[in-house]
Amino acid sequence: MIDKLVEKIKKTHAPIVVGLDPMMAYVPRHIKEKAFQEQGETLEGAAEAIWQFNKGIIDHVCDLIPAVKPQIAMYEQFGIPGLMAFKKTIDYCHEKDLVVIGDVKRGDIGSTSAAYAAGHIGAVEVGGKTYRPFDEDFITVNPYLGTDGIQPFVDVCKKEGKGLFILVKTSNPSSGEFQDRLIDGRPLYEHVGEKVAAWGADCMGASYSAIGAVVGATYPEMGKALRKVMPKSFILVPGYGAQGGKGADLVHFFHEDGLGAIVNSSRGIIAAYKQESYASFGEEHFGEAARAAVEAMREDIEGALQAAK
């Protein structure tokens, strides 16, 4: 799957993942009204609204990008109907041949991580039959529990040809509270980064490991250090756009050949129609606004990578 991701990035010239984090405030009024009319102001109605919103986004950007990253919390908050919309979104993205990164940030003791891995990137057996319940291509995981909490995910990746992005340095303002603390003179995130490299050593694709890392765009200097600590790990970079990261900040996350990282934008793309620069599209044309925002983001990143050469 890491090879497919790299190939698609080369083909689209867009190291971009669109975060499908459909907060209700982003969903245009006409979509909400139709969904509530059909299903009532219910969890089912909310789920229908976010699914129709997602579909509108995906249809307008799927040829431009290699991957999407649905954030499961935005679906899970609407309970079972919300999670059904999460699954429907994954299936639809697969139909469009997009790589799907499930942003689930799971992680637990070994036996529990094994269950999460089976449900999200692997398979479960029921009697004599086998099912792939959520079937994402990659998922994000949390490293706080250490190797035996991560290994079951890595094992499933090897077996199924799937991949991970493990939290190393997150994009949020307080991420330094624990992640930046010095241990033997080096920040915790570097120690985690080293482990990510070790966990992924045995999962190599053509040029990158299937076991990648999450490093926030909001911390470019740390990205530079981590790029060296984990040379074979693909880096998923959240925090671009709405969270404050800019194209010029991103160059350090990439290798010199322009590969090695994929940058996420959620609000900046899916709610582009709410920004001044794209307001002329109008709420009805939120999909076209998202497409224009993807094109602008691709140019911003390409420009920064060219300028850095």
Place this chain on the structure above:
Amino acid sequence: MIDKLVEKIKKTHAPIVVGLDPMMAYVPRHIKEKAFQEQGETLEGAAEAIWQFNKGIIDHVCDLIPAVKPQIAMYEQFGIPGLMAFKKTIDYCHEKDLVVIGDVKRGDIGSTSAAYAAGHIGAVEVGGKTYRPFDEDFITVNPYLGTDGIQPFVDVCKKEGKGLFILVKTSNPSSGEFQDRLIDGRPLYEHVGEKVAAWGADCMGASYSAIGAVVGATYPEMGKALRKVMPKSFILVPGYGAQGGKGADLVHFFHEDGLGAIVNSSRGIIAAYKQESYASFGEEHFGEAARAAVEAMREDIEGALQAAK
């Protein structure tokens, strides 16, 4: 909710939480056969089997214990039908007046944590209506992202009278890999413990904060240190029984009045019928075996607490 938990512990004399982690290997054959006959060897069949298994356990232990802790991964692995069984289990436990600790170990950047908090311990709005999708009483959360990833959970706890158990020192063998590393001469888990105390300072119940901590039974000396770092935090202690923790190891997690901690056992209770000591109950009577295991665990802990006085 923390006050309800403390009251129920006093009333039952059982600082015990039963972990409802229904791995398929624990479910007795007759339950699986019936479920598969009715629903086929499908995800729905698996969900029905774990729900019937849970119901059998709950019916036999609900008067002995204050709380249950369903591990969502064991349900999530069966996709949507599995998550429906998770919700059904929560609702049924509420009918039995049990405190429900959702072991979900969620945690993300602020806006995403807010969505998890709404879905699990709070409410979501859809148009003019309000829903409580999963409606646990407490959930477990992961601290790796720091304060702004935790605060939305704390805010919902304050508003809704719910609670948290934040991972501090986990019970698994590799938990020390990051958690034990020294920062300014003290292990990371102590720094996290200090933050837990601070996050909870503003959420006090009658004697304990609604913001508790997870500290594994498998590390009793660390429990002793952490009990002092977080005097007002209730400690959820996993790792008893199957993971190796014993009653005598547990005394340091409690205050001298025998309160301050609640000990989880999952496999040791729900799959008691598979152990030699309870084999005489037979597979059909897995509920009675679980009841006997709860009684033995209560005596083990009570004995240890008495001996330590």
